[in-house]
Amino acid sequence: MMSYRYSFSRKVFVVFNYCLLTFLSLLCLAPLVHILAISFSSSSAAASGTVTFWPKSFTTAAYENVFGKPEYLRAFLVTLQRVALGTSLQLLLIVLTAYPLSRDNRVFKMRTVYVWFFLITILFSGGLIPTYMTVRMTGLMDTIWALVIPGAVPVFSIVLMLNFFRNLPKEIEESARIDGAGHLDVLWRIYVPLSTASIATVTLFSIVGHWNAWLDGLIYMKHPKHYPLQTFLQTIIIEQDPRYLTAEEAEKMALISNRTSRAAQIFVAALPILLVYPFLQRYFIHGIVLGSVKE
Amino acid sequence: MLRRLKLEWPLHLMLLPAIVLCLIYEYYPMIGIVMAFQDYLPGRGFFGSPWVGWKNFEFIFGVPEIGRILFNTVYIATMKIIAGQIVPITVAILLNEVRIQVFKRTFQTMVYLPHFLSWVLLSGILIDILSPSSGIVNKFLGLFGIEPIYFLGDEDWFPYVLVISDVWKGFGWGTIVFLAAITTINPNLYEAAEIDGAGRWKQTLHVTLPGMMPIIILTWTLDLGSVLNAGFDQVFNLYSPQVYSTGDIIDTYVFRLGLEQMQFSVSTAVGLFKSVVSLFLISLSYYLAYRFANYRIF
Numbered sequence: 224m225m226s227y228r229y230s231f232s233r234k235v236f237v238v239f240n241y242c243l244l245t246f247l248s249l250l251c252l253a254p255l256v257h258i259l260a261i262s263f264s265s266s267s268a269a270a271s272g273t274v275t276f277w278p279k280s281f282t283t284a285a286y287e288n289v290f291g292k293p294e295y296l297r298a299f300l301v302t303l304q305r306v307a308l309g310t311s312l313q314l315l316l317i318v319l320t321a322y323p324l325s326r327d328n329r330v331f332k333m334r335t336v337y338v339w340f341f342l343i344t345i346l347f348s349g350g351l352i353p354t355y356m357t358v359r360m361t362g363l364m365d366t367i368w369a370l371v372i373p374g375a376v377p378v379f380s381i382v383l384m385l386n387f388f389r390n391l392p393k394e395i396e397e398s399a400r401i402d403g404a405g406h407l408d409v410l411w412r413i414y415v416p417l418s419t420a421s422i423a424t425v426t427l428f429s430i431v432g433h434w435n436a437w438l439d440g441l442i443y444m445k446h447p448k449h450y451p452l453q454t455f456l457q458t459i460i461i462e463q464d465p466r467y468l469t470a471e472e473a474e475k476m477a478l479i480s481n482r483t484s485r486a487a488q489i490f491v492a493a494l495p496i497l498l499v500y501p502f503l504q505r506y507f508i509h510g511i512v513l514g515s516v517k518e
Numbered sequence: 519m520l521r522r523l524k525l526e527w528p529l530h531l532m533l534l535p536a537i538v539l540c541l542i543y544e545y546y547p548m549i550g551i552v553m554a555f556q557d558y559l560p561g562r563g564f565f566g567s568p569w570v571g572w573k574n575f576e577f578i579f580g581v582p583e584i585g586r587i588l589f590n591t592v593y594i595a596t597m598k599i600i601a602g603q604i605v606p607i608t609v610a611i612l613l614n615e616v617r618i619q620v621f622k623r624t625f626q627t628m629v630y631l632p633h634f635l636s637w638v639l640l641s642g643i644l645i646d647i648l649s650p651s652s653g654i655v656n657k658f659l660g661l662f663g664i665e666p667i668y669f670l671g672d673e674d675w676f677p678y679v680l681v682i683s684d685v686w687k688g689f690g691w692g693t694i695v696f697l698a699a700i701t702t703i704n705p706n707l708y709e710a711a712e713i714d715g716a717g718r719w720k721q722t723l724h725v726t727l728p729g730m731m732p733i734i735i736l737t738w739t740l741d742l743g744s745v746l747n748a749g750f751d752q753v754f755n756l757y758s759p760q761v762y763s764t765g766d767i768i769d770t771y772v773f774r775l776g777l778e779q780m781q782f783s784v785s786t787a788v789g790l791f792k793s794v795v796s797l798f799l800i801s802l803s804y805y806l807a808y809r810f811a812n813y814r815i816f
Contacts, residue, residue, distance in 0.1 A: 233718060240612055241621070247609065248628035251690060254643045255631075257654055261646070272652030320536040323529035331529050332522065337537075344540055347797050349547025350789030352776045356564070357547045373543040376536045406528040435636035438751070442777060453638045460642040461755050482646065489642045496634050504627060 255493065262286070262486035269482045285487035295488065297448060298455035301367070302434060305451055309371040310429040317380050317425055322410045324381070325388035341378050358443055369443035370436065370451060377432070380425040387421040388414055423506035427499070434496060452492055460485050554787035567783075574787035583766070590677070591767040594748040597681045599741045605685050606692030607734065611722060613693065614700050629690025641755035644683055645670065676761040680752060695737065696730060703729035736811040743800035746792050768792050 229237070253276070260278050261269050268279035289295055320341070328334050348354070354373065363369035391414065399409050415422070440454030447458065549564060554574055556567040578584055609629075616622050632640070647653045650666040660666065669675045707725045716724065750769035757765040768788065776785030807813040 230717070236718075237615070240615055244609075244612060244616065244621075244625055248625045251629045251632055251686070254640075254647055257647060258643050270652065272654075272657055275654065316536050316539070319532045323532050326529060331526060333526075333530070337533055340537065341540065344544040346800055347548065347793055348544065349550050350786060350793055351772055352782050352786045352789065353547035353550025353553060353564075354543070355777070356550055356553075356560075356782075357543060360563075361542065372539065376539050376544075381536075406532070410532075431634050435634075435638075437636065437638045453636055456642065457638045457755065461638065461645070482652070485642060486646065489639050493635055493639050497631075500631065500634055501627060504630065 255490075258486045259490055262483055262490050264483060266483050269486070285483040286491075288484055289487045289491055294448070294455065295452075295491075298450050298452040299491075301440075301449060302452040304367055305370045305436075306430055306433045308367065309375070309433040310426060312371060312375050313377055313380070313429045314422070314426060316376055317384050318410065318415060318422075320376070321381050321384035321388055322406070322414060325385040341376070341381065344376075345378050355442055364443055365445045365449060367449075370433075370439050373439070374432075374436075377425075377429065380428055384418070384421055384425060387418055391417055420506050423503055427503040427506070430499065431496065456488060456492055460488065551786065551790050553783050554790045556783055558783040558786070560782070570783075574784050575791070577784060578788055578791070583762075586763060587766050587768060587771050590764060591746055591748045591769075594677050594680055594753075594765075594767060595745050597677070598684050598749065599738075599744065601681055601685045602688055602692060603734070603737060603741070605689040607696055607730070609689060610693045610696035610700060610730075611726060613697065614726065615718070626690070626693075629693070631690070632687040633691035635687075637749075637751035637755050640683070640687060641752070644679075644756065648679070670756055671758065671760045673761050673764045676757070676765045680749070680756070680765070683756075684749060684752060695733060699730045699733035700726060732811055736807055736813050739803050739807040739811065740813075742803040742806070743796065745799055746796050 256276050257274075260276050261274050262285050263278035263281055263283065264274045265280035265282050266284075268274055273279060323331060324334060324338055324341075326334055349357070358364065358369055358373055363372060395413055395417075396409050399413055404412070435453060436451070437453035437457045440449075440451045441457060444450055444454070447455070450458070552564055553567070555569060555571060557570050557573075558564075558567045613622060613625065616625075647655050648669040650656055650668045650671075655669070656666040667675060669679045703725065707729070708721055711721045711725050746768060748767040748769070750767070750773070753765060753767055754770050754773065757770065769792075772785050772789045772792070775781045775788065804813075
């Protein structure tokens with residue numbers, strides 16, 4: 224396909240192209256590396272603004288401070304809890320909902336009606352305040368369920384999954400049905416095992432979505448001790464709300480410059496994403512492409 | 519009828535949990551929109567509060583800053599859409615020229631990453647690196663004798679910081695769909711072009727780009743639906759009263775009105791206005807995508 228005799232201008236382009244792409248990819252990591260370098264630097268080095276991409280006067284004081292902070296650890300636990308509960312609930316609902324919606328209209332007459340029922344929720348929503356009122360009326364305020372239940376039906380993931388199910392060969396299902404397998408059998412024993420790539424994709428979306436969500440924690444939780452990590456960080460880093468600091472902490476904060484401590488908190492909160500993501504990467508691209516391609 | 523029910527009931531049953539949850543947390547709030555036409559009192563619920571007709575809407579459109587907020591929303595969102603398309607398309611084409619697979623994969627792993635980090639974390643990072651006193655960006659600009667710029671506190675800079683950081687976060691992820699489009703192009707077309715004497719540049723112009731066109735048109739059309747979505751998470755975590763004049767958008771205004779000033783009904787009215795316009799735009803975009811790109815979501 225490629226001609227092997229490169230012209231001079233082609234060579235110039237290739238070199239330029241590799242340089243540009245390398246620069247772009249480094250640009251994506253640079254801010255994170257910089258924050259990491261700051262988090263391991265001494266507070267005076269960080270405050271002087273001389274740290275670039277390598278720590279200056281290396282110290283782990285900021286991390287000792289972060290992990291010694293009960294609020295941070297508590298918020299971390301709330302997040303782990305919501306990720307575990309939220310992701311399993313979402314996965315269950317995605318698979319259960321996508322299966323009937325992937326049936327042929329001839330087999331499942333009501334299919335189109337149901338699909339529209341779910342699609343309308345992407346097209347239109349009650350908005351911030353009515354949703355807030357509903358969560359309040361159903362008694363979820365200030366409980367972990369406020370972070371899990373209102374968003375338990377992720378319609379985009381359902382659409383991805385149902386498109387994937389529709390592309391599975393019909394013969395497998397038909398022969399299983401003839402052998403007397405019910406719909407649930409077909410789903411659990413045939414469809415789910417055949418859909419690992421798509422399931423990995425929607426799992427990643429669920430985990431990342433729950434890990435990163437912060438607004439629901441901010442509006443549905445009355446006590447800061449119930450905040451998930453992102454909400455906690457939002458109030459402490461972005462708003463820098465002094466309400467959440469005790470006098471003792473404020474003193475500690477002064478000792479360890481705000482900057483290194485903030486950097487360490489940001490990095491610890493990003494770390495789980497950095498760890499899961501490369502493993503799931505090969506699945507999600509595959510999953511997205513398969514899920515969005517239709518016959 | 520009965521026979522059909524006997525065959526279909528497990529399917530209905532499987533849908534039941536999701537339906538119930540959607541009815542409560544998606545459809546019930548839609549009924550709650552009646553708040554926009556009431557003077558909502560928290561104790562009285564959606565139906566016990568006094569009705570006030572269009573008063574809340576008259577109030578909003580009389581607020582002096584509303585024009586600016588609408589302008590900011592559309593301006594920021596449109597710039598994000600345009601830049602958020604051009605950059606990934608260009609990068610996808612450039613990446614397609616790369617023959618070293620390891621380089622390609624490493625590049626992809628690196629540029630997809632920011633997409634997965636929340637705006638809370640990225641805002642924390644941006645606040646640090648853009649700080650006028652100690653931020654690395656201003657230190658770098660200082661090397662060229664440029665005075666420190668207060669990027670996040672300057673009305674002129676703020677919208678551009680939003681657009682640039684949004685493109686930075688999303689361009690890698692955006693390339694996925696365009697790369698997929700490039701791989702569907704028939705290799706024979708390149709061969710034919712080469713035989714006709716077309717160099718790589720001509721091939722890109724006359725084979726790759728036209729081959730990507732359906733997807734490009736499709737994504738532009740679908741983006742039409744987000745002209746009123748300027749990015750709540752990002753703006754909320756980066757803005758401050760100094761930059762309200764150029765950075766305040768509909769969603770942040772709804773949040774401040776509703777949850778900080780407790781003006782539930784007025785806030786809902788603004789939200790409803792946005793939802794109705796968005797619904798119109800999204801429907802239009804799906805219709806156009808269906809007409810011209812033969813695209814169907816399900």
